[in-house]
Amino acid sequence: HRHLTGIAGLQPHEIAFLLDEAEQWVDLNRSATKHDGRLAGLTVINAFFEASTRTLLSFEIAGKRLGADTVAMHGSTSSVKKGETLIDTAVTLNAMRADAIVIRHASSGAVGLIADKVDCPVINAGDGRHEHPTQALLDALTIRRRKGRVEGLTVAICGDVLHSRVARSNILALTSLAARVRVVGPPTLLPPALDRMHVEAFTDMDRGLEGADVVMMLRLQSERMAGGLIPSPREYHALWGLTPERLARAAPDALVMHPGPMNRGVEIASSVADDPTRSAITEQVEMGVAVRMACLDVLTRRRRGTPGWA
Numbered sequence: 001h002r003h004l005t006g007i008a009g010l011q012p013h014e015i016a017f018l019l020d021e022a023e024q025w026v027d028l029n030r031s032a033t034k035h036d037g038r039l040a041g042l043t044v045i046n047a048f049f050e051a052s053t054r055t056l057l058s059f060e061i062a063g064k065r066l067g068a069d070t071v072a073m074h075g076s077t078s079s080v081k082k083g084e085t086l087i088d089t090a091v092t093l094n095a096m097r098a099d100a101i102v103i104r105h106a107s108s109g110a111v112g113l114i115a116d117k118v119d120c121p122v123i124n125a126g127d128g129r130h131e132h133p134t135q136a137l138l139d140a141l142t143i144r145r146r147k148g149r150v151e152g153l154t155v156a157i158c159g160d161v162l163h164s165r166v167a168r169s170n171i172l173a174l175t176s177l178a179a180r181v182r183v184v185g186p187p188t189l190l191p192p193a194l195d196r197m198h199v200e201a202f203t204d205m206d207r208g209l210e211g212a213d214v215v216m217m218l219r220l221q222s223e224r225m226a227g228g229l230i231p232s233p234r235e236y237h238a239l240w241g242l243t244p245e246r247l248a249r250a251a252p253d254a255l256v257m258h259p260g261p262m263n264r265g266v267e268i269a270s271s272v273a274d275d276p277t278r279s280a281i282t283e284q285v286e287m288g289v290a291v292r293m294a295c296l297d298v299l300t301r302r303r304r305g306t307p308g309w310a
């Protein structure tokens, strides 16, 4: 079996294949029935060791719409609280004969560790600052549907890039699909060695947004900042917040994205987040269900006796 631990390791045609597969589920999800039984009899365990609204619920909904039996394990109410190790937890889930395990964990690399210990496909639902591959896929699908393509677009990923698994997975996916990717943010929140990731770095927000086709805002991740937020949220908004005035620097039809959850008034002004024509934020959530259906379907195909990846 094959896992989805990150965008790293996926070929451009494999990313495009998953996006193509997700299209059919967008249509089904907009229909009255919303049901396809192809995963009937399969068990999907959603093991979340870190808080989530979108990712956990969309994996649950995705599994159920495909007919799987889905069960959720929350780290905060599990035996992890009694000191059970991550590996022992993984071996325990494996013994229950799951057919797919979806994992979110605060430690980078935790999902890869579990993938080596179990007998079924593992999907990374976000691990520390490492990767959040299904978020990058749903973002790419949103861009592709709104703009008709990803190739050649200028995408500005703005804010707390340093702590963001969403930024990392998006940089990998969007550069792989031949977009021009910029990262924009305070020097203290931009990771080193960005040139190796084939992105252009800007510390000036106005310059970074100039002519961008897509403006992707990131949440300030205070839970990953040991020393607290520098600068203050108010200063941050003044210098790097996405306001209507700043958005005017981007292309006239620029798409505004945010993976959620948002800090309104910090990285993004409410008037921009709620702009009915420019903001794709709720569409991103909708695409999340379709992309996760595609991932669960494709990764369990071999178990169901049909060819898996293209």
Ligand code: CP
Binding pocket: 051, 052, 053, 054, 055, 056, 126, 135, 259, 260, 261
């Ligand atoms: N975008 C995202 O991963 O949201 P949740 O943390 O709510 O799952």
